[in-house]
Amino acid sequence: MDTNTKLKQILRNEGFRYTPQRQMVWNELRNMGGHHDCEEIYDELKGKGTRVSRATVYRTIEVLARNGLIRKLEVGDGVARYEAKEDGNHHHDHMICIETGDIIEFYNEELERLQEEIAEKHGYELVRHVHQLFVKKK
Amino acid sequence: MDTNTKLKQILRNEGFRYTPQRQMVWNELRNMGGHHDCEEIYDELKGKGTRVSRATVYRTIEVLARNGLIRKLEVGDGVARYEAKEDGNHHHDHMICIETGDIIEFYNEELERLQEEIAEKHGYELVRHVHQLFVKKK
DNA sequence: AGCTCACATGAGACTCAATATCAATAAAGA
DNA sequence: TCTTTATTGATATTGAGTCTCATGTGAGCT
Incomplete structure (x- = not known):
C-alpha cells in the first residue's frame, strides 16, 4: 500500500x-x-x-x-x-547539539527496557516518553 | 549556611x-x-x-x-x-501521569550511565538531558 | 548617615507560535 | 448532479514570555 x-x-x-x-x-x-x-x-x-x-x-x-x-x-x-515516520523508521530519541542545533537520532534497546521497568515499578504503564540529550562536540 | x-x-x-x-x-x-x-x-x-x-x-x-x-x-x-533544588535533592527525572497530571520523580543510576555512553559513542559530550515518562495508572 | 549611580523594578507594550472564528468552498455519498 | 457537512482561508485572538523605559533602590563610598 x-x-x-x-x-x-x-x-x-x-x-x-x-x-x-x-x-x-x-x-x-x-x-x-x-x-x-x-x-x-x-x-x-x-x-x-x-x-x-x-x-x-x-x-x-x-x-x-x-x-x-x-x-x-x-x-x-x-x-x-x-x-x-516512514516504514521501517522505528522509534528513536534525539540528541541535540547545543552549539550547532544539529539533531542526531539514537536508539538503545536497554534504555527502552529500563524505562518500562521504572514505570512498572511505580505502578504505572508507560504510554510514551520524551528523551533528549543536549550535547556538544568533544 | x-x-x-x-x-x-x-x-x-x-x-x-x-x-x-x-x-x-x-x-x-x-x-x-x-x-x-x-x-x-x-x-x-x-x-x-x-x-x-x-x-x-x-x-x-x-x-x-x-x-x-x-x-x-x-x-x-x-x-x-x-x-x-533543596540540599540533598539530587538530580532526577519525571514521570507524568497523562490522566491526573501528577508528577512523580525518579532516578536511575544505570539510565544516567547509559546516556553518557550514548553521547560518547557519537563523539559528543553530554551537557544535560530531558527525560520524561508519560504514564497512566495500571 | 547621606550621596551617588548603575542595576533592578513595574506597568504595559510587544512578539510569536498556536488556536479560534466564521463565511465561503468543496469532498463524497445519494 | 445535488445536498450535506466537513474543510479551508483570512484574520482575529490567545497566552506565555520578553522588551522598553521611566522610576526606584541596593550598596559601595565618603
Whole structure:
C-alpha cells in the first residue's frame, strides 16, 4: 500500500476527508525529510505556489501526529518540530547539539527496557516518553 | 549556611543585587514545594499582597535557573514549570501521569550511565538531558 | 548617615507560535 | 448532479514570555 493510500485510509477511519491540502502537507514533510516546524512546511508549500493556509498546515499536522503518521519533537525553543515516520523508521530519541542545533537520532534497546521497568515499578504503564540529550562536540 | 545567604552569595558572584523581590520569588517557590509555573508564583505572591511584577518573577526565575538554585521542567503543554533544588535533592527525572497530571520523580543510576555512553559513542559530550515518562495508572 | 549611580523594578507594550472564528468552498455519498 | 457537512482561508485572538523605559533602590563610598 502506498503511503498516500495509507493517509486516505487513516483519514477515513477518523471520519475525515481526503483533501488536496492534507495530501500536500503530508507529502511535503516526507519530501523535505528531517525535522521541520509548521512555518517551514508552510513556507515551502507557499514557495511552490501552492494554495494552502497556515491554519490548515497546523490543523493537518495535528491530525497526522494524532494518527501516528508523523512524530512530534519539542527541543525547548518554543517551536514544535515534526518528522515523517516512514516504514521501517522505528522509534528513536534525539540528541541535540547545543552549539550547532544539529539533531542526531539514537536508539538503545536497554534504555527502552529500563524505562518500562521504572514505570512498572511505580505502578504505572508507560504510554510514551520524551528523551533528549543536549550535547556538544568533544 | 542558610538558603537565603546562599542566594545572596550566588547573586553577588554574578554581579547581581540581593533584592527583596528576588528573595520573595525564591522563598515562595521553596515554600510552595513541587512544580510551579511563573504565573502561579506571581499569583501566590500577589495573593499575599506582595508588591511584585510579572516581569520580575520571570526575570528572577531565569536567574535562579541559570544558577542552579531551581530546576526547569517542560512537559510539553507550553508552560515551563520550576522546582526548588533543596540540599540533598539530587538530580532526577519525571514521570507524568497523562490522566491526573501528577508528577512523580525518579532516578536511575544505570539510565544516567547509559546516556553518557550514548553521547560518547557519537563523539559528543553530554551537557544535560530531558527525560520524561508519560504514564497512566495500571 | 547621606550621596551617588548603575542595576533592578513595574506597568504595559510587544512578539510569536498556536488556536479560534466564521463565511465561503468543496469532498463524497445519494 | 445535488445536498450535506466537513474543510479551508483570512484574520482575529490567545497566552506565555520578553522588551522598553521611566522610576526606584541596593550598596559601595565618603
